[in-house]
Amino acid sequence: MVLSTGLTGKEDMMEMSHGIVSAEEWQEARKRLLAQEKEFTRLRDTLSRQRRELPWELVSKTYRFDGPDGEQSLPELFDGRSQLVVYHFMFAPEWDAGCPHCSHWADSFDHAIVHLNHRDVTMVVVSRAPYEKLRAYERRMGWHFKWLSSGRSDFNFDYGVSFTRDQVAAKRAIYNYVEQDPGVSDREGISVFVRGGDGSLLHTYSAYARGIDMLNVD
Structure with a gap:
């Protein structure tokens, strides 16, 4: 049952698109949604377990990064912890x-990293731009997390987040495990x-596009 709201124009259209119901009807609708939410939670728990059970890939290639501590290798980025x-x-x-979208997410990194460090996890940010550009943008944004440049190595290309000019021009590259138009070079x-x-x-794991939603803690 939809009740009359007495509203007109856009406000009325917005209200009526949802339907206005009694408290009893709202409770029943909410319970039906709750059942689906619980099922989603159980599925998410199953996916999380399967993610933890993925096989691990040996990293045999050497990567070098430029950052606030000078040139560092990938193992050095762990900073003494077991996970990176x-x-x-x-x-x-x-x-x-x-x-801009990465910047929005990065606004929450500083505080999240403190908690990760206490759980034997180091988190860093990596881009292909020269470190001087990264440092200038970091100061502009007021961030303090460790941000490094991978511009002198194949790291970004090997882990599926950077693409050649030919790939961008052809609109064909492997991103998020399928061939698609990456849109931009990074x-x-x-x-x-x-x-x-x-x-x-x-x-142990890589994710892209909507797969990184877990990092958006705003």
Whole structure:
């Protein structure tokens, strides 16, 4: 049952598009949605378990990064912890500023990283732009997390977030595990690494596009 609101114009259209009901009817509708939400939660728990059970890939290639501590290797980015999370921030070498969407998400990184560090996890941000550009933009935005340039290595290309001029022009590249038009030369993503007991470096997970929604903690 939809009740009359007495509203007119856009306000009336907005109200009527949802339907105005009694308290009893609202409770029943909310319970039906709650059942679906609970099912989604159970599915998410299952997916999280399957994510943890993924096999790990041995990282045999050497990568070098430029950052606030000078040149560092990928193992050095762990900063003594056993796990490393890398956020692939969209900032191509020729750009003068970082991606606005990545910037919105990065606004929450500083506080989140404090909690990750207490759980044996280091998180850093990596882009292809020269470190001088990253540092200038970081100061402009008021951030303090560790941001490094991978511009002198194949890191971004190997982990599926950067593409050649030919790939962009042809609108054909592998992004998010399928061939598609990447749109631009650099895209967003997240990659996770762990240190093996024997000191080996292992790649455990990468996600792109909507797969990185878990990082949006605003």
